[in-house]
Structure formats: structure tokens, C-alpha cells
Amino acid sequence: MDSRDELAARLDACQKCNMCTAQCPVAKVNPRFIGPKGLGPDMERFRRGQINLDETMLDDCSNCKTCELTCPSGVKITEMILGARRAASKARHKNTMGLRLGLRGYILGRNEYLGKLGVIWPTLTNQVLKIKLVRLAIDKTLSISKNGPLPAYGKPLKIQPDKVGIGTNTNKQVVYFPGCYTRFNEGDTGRILIRLLEHLGYKTIVPDFHCCGLPLEANGQFGKADKNGRYNLELMRPYLEAGIPVITSCTSCGLTLKEDYPKLETSSAQLIGAQAYDLFEFLWQLHEKGELPLDFQEVRASYGYHPPCHLKAQGIGTPALRILGLIPGVKIRNLDAGCCGLSGSYGFKAEKYEKAMKIGSGLFEAINVGAEHGDFQSMTTECGVCKVQIVHGTGIPTVHPVRILAKAYRLID
Structure with missing residues (x-):
């Protein structure tokens, strides 16, 4: 055809x-x-x-x-x-474009470089970005909303490349694709994930990946997005050829690896779609094979759960809910109340901020009502950007579900 x-x-x-x-x-x-x-x-x-x-x-x-x-x-x-x-x-x-919007797209598309700058001195960076005059200046010069949430920077996730080489027992190795948010804004999530996988007996390899490319694509920089994808696939190639799975903890990165990378013209592009897994998708498959230890301690806590749009788009259901449902004491309610509105860099833009908040209003209401009725005290979601928007819209503490699982395994307090 x-x-x-x-x-x-x-x-x-x-x-x-x-x-x-x-x-x-x-x-x-x-x-x-x-x-x-x-x-x-x-x-x-x-x-x-x-x-x-x-x-x-x-x-x-x-x-x-x-x-x-x-x-x-x-x-x-x-x-x-x-x-x-x-x-x-x-x-x-081919034509001229407004300098301000062009520069904004360039900056918002490069989460990776912003992250590398932000973590040089994260405490100072976070304090500066809270100053109203600074936010006003950013709004006026770049049209990045002065009212929108900006993710805080923290201790970055350390890269852990495979220095020894691929061993013979590839069944107990995984490659971890953390994504920019986990790598620079919430490194603890990545460190807990690695500790969890090692607890389950898996050697975890973290190559020095570039951004998955989705923020670049969302801001019109398709050529650079494709370049990042080819670079990342080349880093993955020896592992993919050895049949080693690639694990993600970010639903947007996971969707990009599964849906966009197979379209790139490289040999490893033919392998990535079938070997990329959301963390909880991977863990549920272990459970179905009887390979997931169920020696959980009781965790007396209740959570509301927000399924990210890009998780739904993967067509894998809600494996995090299924895994957390195995933990004694955990009460979790799937709100499924629609999009949070932030959608990557969409809600950061000054002209999109009010629309983003309206989009997320149904979710915010569901969270606030559930918290007021005592259905849960905290929220959980796999998407870091959704977490930022939920906290911004409701003030309710929000964590990645891997933290709950790690607590059940006695890996964290």
C-alpha cells in the first residue's frame, strides 16, 4: 500500500x-x-x-x-x-518567528540541560525560582506563567553504566531509563527503584541517556527529538540485542520508548517496543510467573491514585494498583478523574496556564473531596509532572507508587 x-x-x-x-x-x-x-x-x-x-x-x-x-x-x-x-x-x-516564543520552546524542550544546570546548586536554584520578581521576569520575557508550578531540583540520580560488560545471566539484568524528572528533580525515586530491583535480584544498569525527546517534540523541535532517540537507542543496542528489558518509572518516557522509538530508522528500533516496560508492568509479569516475593510487611496507609494519561495510552491497565493491592494494610482508591492538565510543558506556558487548571479541575475536586471525607491522606501517581500539578492544584502530598512498595519490602521507612 x-x-x-x-x-x-x-x-x-x-x-x-x-x-x-x-x-x-x-x-x-x-x-x-x-x-x-x-x-x-x-x-x-x-x-x-x-x-x-x-x-x-x-x-x-x-x-x-x-x-x-x-x-x-x-x-x-x-x-x-x-x-x-x-x-x-x-x-x-524558513520564516522569522517571535524571539520570545522561539526561545521559550527551545528552553522548555531541553529539560535535560535545565536539569544539569539546576542540580549544580539545587537549594539556591529552588530559592531563586520562588522569588516573585524572578517569576514575573520569566513570564514577561519567555511567556512561562508566573503562576504555574515549577518542579524543584534535588540530589541528582547517579548514572550506573555497565562497566564490566553484559554477563551470562541476562535474565537477572535490567536497563533503567529514568527520564529527566527522576534524574534531576526527584532522584530519590530512581534510587529507591534501583534498590528495589536489586532486592529482587536484578543488576540495574543506568546508561547516560539523553532526554527521551518528548519535551522537544512537544515544543516543535522534532529533529532534535529524533536525534536524542537515535542516541538513546544506540546506548541500548547491546542490551536489547542480549534480550535485556528496559524499565521506565515515568509513563511519558515509557510511551515514547514504546510508541515513538520503533519508528526511528535504526536496527535497535525494531527491538525496543517489545522490550520496554513500565516498572509495575514488569513487576506484575514477575508476579504472574511466581517470581515476585510477597514477604510484605503491613503498611497502614490510604492513598488516592491518579492514572496518568500516558499510562492509559500504553494499554497496560493499572499494574501499580494490582501490585499495591497485594500489600496488607494499604488502602488505595483509583480516582480516574481525568487529565491533570499540565501535560508535560503545556501548562507551564502563560497562555495555557488557565486552560491547564480548568482541565485539571475535575481531578482536583475529586482529590479534595476524597481527602475531606477521609478516604485517603495522600496521593500516588507514576508521572512526576502529574505529581507537580496535583500538589499545585490541591496541596495534597503525592508520591510515586514505588515508594509504597519499597516500604512494604522494608527498604525505606
Whole structure:
């Protein structure tokens, strides 16, 4: 099937049911947004290699993947929208662009470099970013909202490359892809994860990966995103060829590895999709094989659980809920109250901040009501950015579920 026939088949699969737009978090709060059906399949019919749509409308899509989850025909709607944004990015570089927005996209797309700077002196960095005048200056110069949450920096996660080489017992080795947030903002989560896997008998390898590329893609820097992907795949290649799984603790990084990396033109791209696992997806498979120790201590605690959009898009259900449900004393309630609204760098942008808060309002209300009724005292979610937004919108303490599991194994207090 040539590309024109393939495009026609994808467009014909859209049944015009409008379910995607009805469920779109952005369309619910922004009446000017034409929705994923209009922005994806409908407009695709008129794009003959040209962008016939205001690029700001393309940027209104937060890439949460809700439309693809909702579509009864399996149409890759966000893939069409991202393709249009990629074409728009090429057209934009041929023309002049506002310096402020161009610089903002450059900065927001480079979480990795911001992280490396931020952790040089994290305490000072965090204090400076709390100063109102500094936030106002950033808002005026870069259009990064002065009201939005900014993740705090902490002790970075130490890289642990395989210095000895791949051993003979590859069944007890894993590669860990931590992602920028874990690496620079919440290194403790990564350290606990490594300690947990080692407790289960796994040697954990942490190569010096670049950013997965999703923030770059979200800010129109597709070429750099692809370059990062190829670099990371080359680091993974010897492990993938040896059949060693790649574990992620960030749902957005995990989705990128599973869905975007296989499209890159490298030999290892053919392996990554089947060998990339969310941490709890991996642990549940161990449990199903009878290889997960169940010597848990009782953990008397109650949590509300937020399933991130990019976890849902992986189609693996909620393995963290299943694993935590095995721990005696743990009470956990799946809120499933919609998108948090931050969507990577989407909610940091000044013109998107209010929309992001409206998108997350249903989740915030569900959390506040549950906490007020005593259903839970804390929240848990796998996505670091969702955690930042939940704390910003509700003030409720939020942790990664790996902390709860590590506590049950007596690895942390």
C-alpha cells in the first residue's frame, strides 16, 4: 500500500462519531478549539503538504492521547496532529518567528540541560525560582506563567553504566531509563527503584541517556527529538540485542520508548517496543510467573491514585494498583478523574496556564473531596509532572507508587 492509499485508509477509518472531541480535555475547557477530529482527520484531508491551519490551533493539542484511547476505530489522531506540527515546524524555520516564543520552546524542550544546570546548586536554584520578581521576569520575557508550578531540583540520580560488560545471566539484568524528572528533580525515586530491583535480584544498569525527546517534540523541535532517540537507542543496542528489558518509572518516557522509538530508522528500533516496560508492568509479569516475593510487611496507609494519561495510552491497565493491592494494610482508591492538565510543558506556558487548571479541575475536586471525607491522606501517581500539578492544584502530598512498595519490602521507612 503506497502512502496515499495508507492515508486514505486511515482517514476512512474515522467514522465521524465525534467521541474523541467529546472526551478531549482541551475541547471541554476551550470552545475555540476545534477538537481532535477537526484538527486530525478532518484537516488531514486538506493538507496536501501545506499547512492550512493557524499553528496556534495545532499547539492547543496537549498530546494527552485521550482521543486515541476513545476512538472506536483506532485512528491515530495525535499522530496526524504531530505530523502537521512537524510540517509546520519546518515551514516556520524558513520564516522569522517571535524571539520570545522561539526561545521559550527551545528552553522548555531541553529539560535535560535545565536539569544539569539546576542540580549544580539545587537549594539556591529552588530559592531563586520562588522569588516573585524572578517569576514575573520569566513570564514577561519567555511567556512561562508566573503562576504555574515549577518542579524543584534535588540530589541528582547517579548514572550506573555497565562497566564490566553484559554477563551470562541476562535474565537477572535490567536497563533503567529514568527520564529527566527522576534524574534531576526527584532522584530519590530512581534510587529507591534501583534498590528495589536489586532486592529482587536484578543488576540495574543506568546508561547516560539523553532526554527521551518528548519535551522537544512537544515544543516543535522534532529533529532534535529524533536525534536524542537515535542516541538513546544506540546506548541500548547491546542490551536489547542480549534480550535485556528496559524499565521506565515515568509513563511519558515509557510511551515514547514504546510508541515513538520503533519508528526511528535504526536496527535497535525494531527491538525496543517489545522490550520496554513500565516498572509495575514488569513487576506484575514477575508476579504472574511466581517470581515476585510477597514477604510484605503491613503498611497502614490510604492513598488516592491518579492514572496518568500516558499510562492509559500504553494499554497496560493499572499494574501499580494490582501490585499495591497485594500489600496488607494499604488502602488505595483509583480516582480516574481525568487529565491533570499540565501535560508535560503545556501548562507551564502563560497562555495555557488557565486552560491547564480548568482541565485539571475535575481531578482536583475529586482529590479534595476524597481527602475531606477521609478516604485517603495522600496521593500516588507514576508521572512526576502529574505529581507537580496535583500538589499545585490541591496541596495534597503525592508520591510515586514505588515508594509504597519499597516500604512494604522494608527498604525505606
